[in-house]
Each structure stands twice: as structure tokens, then as C-alpha cells.
Amino acid sequence: MRLMHPSEILNRTFELLRKHHEWMKGTVNLIASENVTSVAVREALISDFQHRYAEGWPGERVYAGCKYIDQIELMSIDLAKQLFKAEHANVQPTSGVAANLAMFTALTEPGDTMMCLSIPSGGHISMGKKKLGGTAGAVHGLQVENWPFDEGRMNIDVDAAIKKVREVRPKLLLFGGSVFLFPHPVKEFAEIANEVGAHIAYDAAHVAGLIAGGQFQDPLREGADVMTCSTHKTLPGPQHGMILCKQELAERINKAVFPGVVSNHHLHCVAALNVALAEMLEFGKEYAIQIIKNARALAKELYERGFSVLCPDQGFTSSHTILIDVTKYGGGGIIEKRLEEANIIINRNLLPWDLREGRHYVNPGGIRLGVSEVTRLGMREGEMKEVADFITRVVVDGISPTRVAVEVQEFKKRFTKLHYAFDSMDEAYEYIRIRGNPPSSG
Ligand SMILES: *Cc1c(COP(=O)(O)O)cnc(C)c1O
Secondary structure: OOOOOHHHHHHHHHHHHHHHHHHHHOOEEOOOOOOOOOHHHHHHHOOHHHHOOOOEEOOEEOOOOOHHHHHHHHHHHHHHHHHHOOOEEEOOOOOHHHHHHHHHHHHOOOOOEEEEOOOOOOOOHHHOOHHHOOHHHHHOOOEEEEOOEEOOOOEEOHHHHHHHHHHHOOOEEEEEOOOOOOOOOOHHHHHHHHHHOOEEEEEOOOOHHHHHOOOOOOHHHHOOOEEEEEOOOOOOOOOOEEEEEOHHHHHHHHHHHHHHHOOOOOHHHHHHHHHHHHHHHHHHHHHHHHHHHHHHHHHHHHHHOOOEEOOHHHOOOOOOEEEEEOHHHOOHHHHHHHHHHOOEEOEEEOOOOOOOOOOOOOOOOEEEEEOHHHHHOOOOHHHHHHHHHHHHHHHOOOOOHHHHHHHHHHHHOOOOEOOOOOOOOOEOOOOOOOOOOOOOOO
16 A cells, blocks of 8 residues: 555545445445444543543542543443343443453353354354354353254254253353344253353343343343343444343452453443433333334345245244345355445355355355344334345346445435434434534634
8 A cells, every 4th residue: 555644644534434424324234233323322432531541440440530430430330220120230341242251250260161152053253162263262261062053943952952051061151142033041041050050141242222122031030140242233322341240240240340351441432321321211112122023024025025034934033133044146245245235234144054064154155134223213114125125136136236226325315314312313324523613713
């Protein structure tokens, strides 16, 4: 790359940011792990909090200058406890991976065994074995054993799993994952966890917003001791993490987070999280209900157009996500690229049987679609039909993606406002243009 003059770098950076914003305005984003935040959340993110440190607990900081930061963090803790009906909340993990690492640290020693989903069955890389470079194995030194998985039902095989827990005697049973169509059988394991002396944890990175809205499952009531999550997937907050747990584990979790895995805990994100948690308390239920309706509608429309959407006999999904086998159209990698050219952003995804059949992550058999972002923009079941048509035209009918891109852009003009937020007329993709503001006359 040609060396740029520093001022040119500045111009170029902002030009690229503006281009990205313009592009997003005209795309249909179906990435299951993404969402858009309200302008209020984004305003909190650009506050002075982003310059500060507040190591330690509110009221017991290692730094001075924290009197307002403390009040915001205490509020955030209270909001999180209220929203998830949790005895304790820690809002300091800077991401879902950091939350998981702190949870592993609090509940296990290196060398202990953990049960969780395998990656092709929907597990996240933070749960991965050492040989995969996963956080659990490579960073914390856990032995990772995978849940026996029922590929037809796309869920944990309870009978086989109980048998395996008795054999392996793990210290940690971890539920949740990144591809997650139906609630996991948590309460079925409460007794056996007790019997073998294991803790139960639940990774709600993807489904925290659905849990907050009371529309998925309620892990902390079903027997989970700890729930970790990202705060930016179905929960429409800043990119951050959070841990909720029983009071008896509060001290261990807090210590594992700080000084264990964070020093700075991204205070602007904590402030932004307050806004997102308040939005969920106010609008979470209707938002989560609509997400699930939209996911089922999109699945049904695509299925009727010939797509092999997984689990038709179970209603396709009970979450924000649907999974489609696209091997007959050339594979997930190929379809992902073609749809991106059509302004439809989705991601390729391993299916549980892909590795066995010789496919891998570059061009796996599946694609994963999530409807959180389009729901936040006010789309409903009727629009899922239009989205299914766009996808069909590109993938099945072979119409030129660039032609469909123009139609998608046109369609998207009807959905620029953000719903389920206090300022419901906020523009979803507007670039907060502080640089362009005229100088104040004061
Ligand atoms: C996304 C995800 C994470 C990681 O969250 P980050 O906030 O990206 O660090 C952890 N677990 C699961 C199941 C996820 O899907």
C-alpha cells in the first residue's frame, strides 16, 4: 500500500466510515449475532467515559474520579438484576468471550472437564478445545467434552448426555451456543449436576434479548448457576459482556472478572448498557415476540420456495435464528458472497454433519439467518415474505445479484427508523456527525 500523508489518512478513514454507513442503509442485514443500537446508546458510547479507568467495584475503586461512573455502574447492575431476575450481576466483562473466561475461572481449575456443544453443533469458539485454539481449552486449560447431539432435532440428546455426564464427571455443564434454534434442556440436568458436583452455566450471548423479553427459556430458574452473555446480539446494546449469577457465586465471579480478565472495563459501554437495559425493560417483551414471529415467518416463506430450512417438523425455530442447508445451491460460502453482492448480509455456517461429509468452514453446507436487526427496524411477517423473495431470486432463480441489490436498496428505504427504543424516530444508520457540526455560537 502507498504511504499516505497523515491528513489523508484522516480523510480516508472518515470517508470509509461514511461509505459503510451509506451501504448499511441499503442492505438487509440478517447476521444473527448483530443488531443496531439506538442513538441514545451511541451517544453514551462517545462520552468521556471512554477515556477513564475505574478498576475495582463501585465505591471501592483503585482510581480517583469515579463518582459519576460509580453511580452509572450501580444502576447498570440493578437494571441487569431486575431484567433477568438475577441475584447478582457483573457488567464489567468487555465481551462475551471475556465473560466466559471469567466464568471458567470462577467455576473450574485448569485440567477440569467441561461439557458443551461442539462447534459444528452450534458451540462458540470460546468453548473450544485446545487443539482448536478455543478459549476454554487453549487459554484456561479445560478438557472439553461435547454434548451428544440429536442432529434431527438440532438439540442436545438428553439421555445420551446424562449417560456421558455420569461417565466423564465434569466440573462444568455449559449450555447455550451460537447456532441456537430451540431452548436447551437445562432443568433435565439439575439433578445430575448435583450428583457429580458440577456447576451449570448458560451462555446466552445470542439469546439474552429473547430471555429478557421472557420469550425463550429462563436458565437461572431452570437450574443454571451462572449466565454469561454478550450485550449486542438479540440484546440491542453496546459491544460488551455481562455475567448474572446466584448470590453465593458473586464473590468468585467478581474476582474472576477483576483482576482476572479485565483491567479497564470500557466504562462508556457500561453507560450505553444502561440505556439498552432500560429499553428492554420497557419494550423487551413485544420486541422478543416479534423477533420469533419474524424468524418463523422467514423460515416458512423460504421453505415454501424450496429451501431446505432445518427442522420444519418443529416449526423451524423458537429463536431469532434459522439454519438452511444450501448444499444443493453450491454451499454456504458461495451463497454468502452472492447474497452480499445483492445487499443481503448473511453468514455461512457449518452444519453438524459437514465435517463428516468432507465440507469445512470456507464453504460449509449451511447458512445462518437472524432477524433481530430487521425486527428492530420495524419489519414484520409481511416483510419476511419480501425478504424471502429477494433471497430466492438470487439463489434459486439465478437473477444477477447487482440487479437485486438495487431492489433491496429501494425496499430498505421504508425501514430506516429504529423501533423498541425511547426515541422511536431515531435514524438507524445515521452517522453521528460531530466533525461536521458548525462551531457553536456560545
Ligand atoms: C458471540 C458469542 C460469544 C462471544 O461474544 P463476544 O461478545 O463476541 O466476545 C460467546 N458465546 C457465544 C455462544 C456467542 O455466540
